[in-house]
Amino acid sequence: MTPLQFNLNLDDLKDSVMDSSLDHVVKSAIVLILNEYMEKERDEYLQADPYERSNQRRDYRNGYYEREYTISLGKIKLKVPRTRNGEFTTDVFERYARYDQVLILSMLEMVINGVSTRKVTHIIEQLCGESVSKSLVSSLTQKLDPIVNEWSKRPLNTHYYPYLFVDAMYIKVREHHRVVSKAVYIATAISDQNKREIFGLMVDHVESFDSWSRFLQQLKERGLQSPKLITSDAHAGLQKAIQREFIGTTWQRCYAHFKRNIMDKLPKKGNDEFKSMAKRIFNAVKVEDMRSFKEELLQQFEEEPKYKAALAVLEDGFEDTMQYMNEPVSMRRYVRSTNYLERLNQEVRRRERVIRIFPNTQSAFRLIGGILMHFQDKVLAHKESLIK
Known part of the structure; x- marks a missing residue:
């Protein structure tokens, strides 16, 4: 396979990274990555794994000491490795200052944006002029797992959520030597x-x-109270699950999916009048008008076999x-589809295409969870509300 070449503008990359709004989640990720890097430094210095007997061993591990370190995002607390003779020193602080945080943050950005381990390694070499092993990059990205897991399991009982939206997309994963x-x-x-929030995700077998x-039960276990309205497509298994898990909740069939389903059944030509009358139904502002316009369309075309489907x-x-018509006028366009x-799925898909086939389910959960967290923090967190 021909290797991909990258032409990076370091200043542009640095500006885009440093101007981004990074919260406690990403700050925690920086701590984990720096700690891991120092651990790798000590391993290399000792030339022996833990409890390994080796003639090459230079010294022995002697725990850690905590050190506060101030970065542009605020103070972080790191666990600095020690050795018995005290001769080991880490150069992570010098490196971190020299890279001005662009290395660590760009790695996080690249992982979240779906860049493969091989490409991350190549890009870091361009950024820093130093070689970084694929195994090190992999071990660092795995440090994101507890962060994504904590986010995906956070409590949902701090607010009431009257409107819930659920959907599924498909990805390819390697499992037992098969795709x-x-x-x-x-x-x-x-x-x-009136604020949007991304609750989380679950990777499982087909719908x-x-x-x-199971997915809806997870939301309930995290404290989600029964919503007023749940909007989704018309998947039969999903409808049944909603009815069982949220008794008394109204189900809203996605307005956009429904319109496409109707149009897909139309003949290829000569359907302009049908489309015009259907459009009038969905543009109506009163429930009574919607029902009236629907009856007119049925009467107009019920005798023509080509429109039967x-x-x-x-x-x-x-x-x-049309259940969304029972909601306040100001909310209807937000809850009907x-x-x-x-x-949001398209954002995930755009980055997922870089991976194409995930090596395992956990890597898929990590990447997609990171994308959703990134979107929540960068986009939704800055919107005061849907209704101004």
Whole structure:
């Protein structure tokens, strides 16, 4: 395979990284990565693994001492490794100052953005002029696991979330020497303060009633109270899971999916009048008008066989699709579809294409979780509310 070449502008990269709003989560990741780097330095100095008997051993491990270190994001506390004779010293502080944080932060940004381990190694060599092993990069990226896990399990009982949105996308993962398809379940919500929030994700096998039930149960275990409205596509297993896990919650069939389902059943030509009348239904501002316009369309085309399939879809899904009309006018356009969640899936997909096939399920969870955290912190955290 021909290696990919990267032409990086270090100043542009540094500006984009340093101007980004990084919160406690990323700050914690920096601590983990720096600690890991110092651990690798001590291993190299000793020339022996823990408890290994070796003639090459230079000294023995002697625990750690804590040291506070001030960076532009604030103070961090690091665990600095020690040896018995005290001759080992780390150069991480000198390196970190020399790189002016661009190395560590760019690594985090690259991992979250789906850059492969091999490419990360290549880019860091360009940034720093030094070789970094793929195994070191892999070990550092795995340090993100506890951060993503903590985020994905955080309590959901601090606010009430009247509107929940759920969807699934598919990825490819290596499992037992085979490439298999797995579903990534993602949930977002709108709080009682009209703010969007990304709840988290689950990677499981193909969509089914059981897998959707497990995902919704996880949300409940984290403290999610029954929402007023849950918006999703019309997957039968998901509908059944919603009915069982959230008794009394209204299900809203995604308005955008429903319209596409109808249009997909239309004949290829000569359907302009049908489309115009269907559009009038969905542009109505009153429930009564929607029902009236629907009946007019049914009467107009019920005798024409070529429209039979489209009319059946309209009749079958209409009531589930217009549930958003029972919500306040100011909220209707936000809760009637999963379009926002679809756009979020596209962000995940754009980065996931770099990976193509994940080496295992945990790596998929790590990357996609990192993307969702990144999006929550960089985009949603700066929006005061949906309604101004």
